[in-house]
Amino acid sequence: MEIIKIGILGVAGVMLALQFKSNRPEYGLYLGIVICLVIFTFSLNGLRALLAGVKELEKYLSGSGEYMGFLLKAVGITYVCEFCASICKDAGYGAVAGQIEILGKLSVLLMGIPVLTAVIGNINAIGSTP
Template sequence: MIEITKIAVSGILCAVLAMQFKNRKPEYSFYIGCVCAILIFGYTLRFLTSMLDKYRIVQEIWSDEGGYLATLMKVIGITYICEFASGICKDAGYGSVAGQIEILGKLSVIFAGLPILFAVMEQIRNFV
């Protein structure tokens, strides 16, 4: 929890610093924002490795024949990557590109979740 607080405060400080440069040197503001985003992304990847270790423990305990945990992890990865890329594009002033990335992310999540939907529909059909 303390690590997350440190990252959040660092993000706020970077945003305030970037705002100081926004009027005089907008390119510096953009660079500060990108560096901050990349640093937070790197921390998230480090955090993700520890989460994956816990994921493997859960996977050993709970037999996952349908691959539902793997699908959940894919969906989390898709949403994080698309949100990250979209945020960078918005900061750069390319809102339309950011919107397209968000749409791609939503469609990818729907596509990744289709096997789970089919499994639920099959269970309902077998129940009736």
């Protein structure tokens, strides 16, 4: 039921913002940002449940908890970049939005390098044992 409420809130907010678009476009933009923030607060409940599930998984991944940290940071980076890029696109700054998206992709790629190095190190260690 929560999804339906959020969907209705989003559609109603967009319809209201469209009313401002012709006379006061800045109000429509502000209203869109407020709606995004309200929906984000609703999604925090889901994030809490996700974190509880990740903590449960960490029990089974003894010694590999840092990889779960990388995963959560990567998800956070992608969410923040997508959120900011969407706001920039709505404001008419598509080029800025594109740069934010590229920054997010590069950040996730850079975060993955230590994980990839550890995996390759483990593969080499396994392959070199007699």
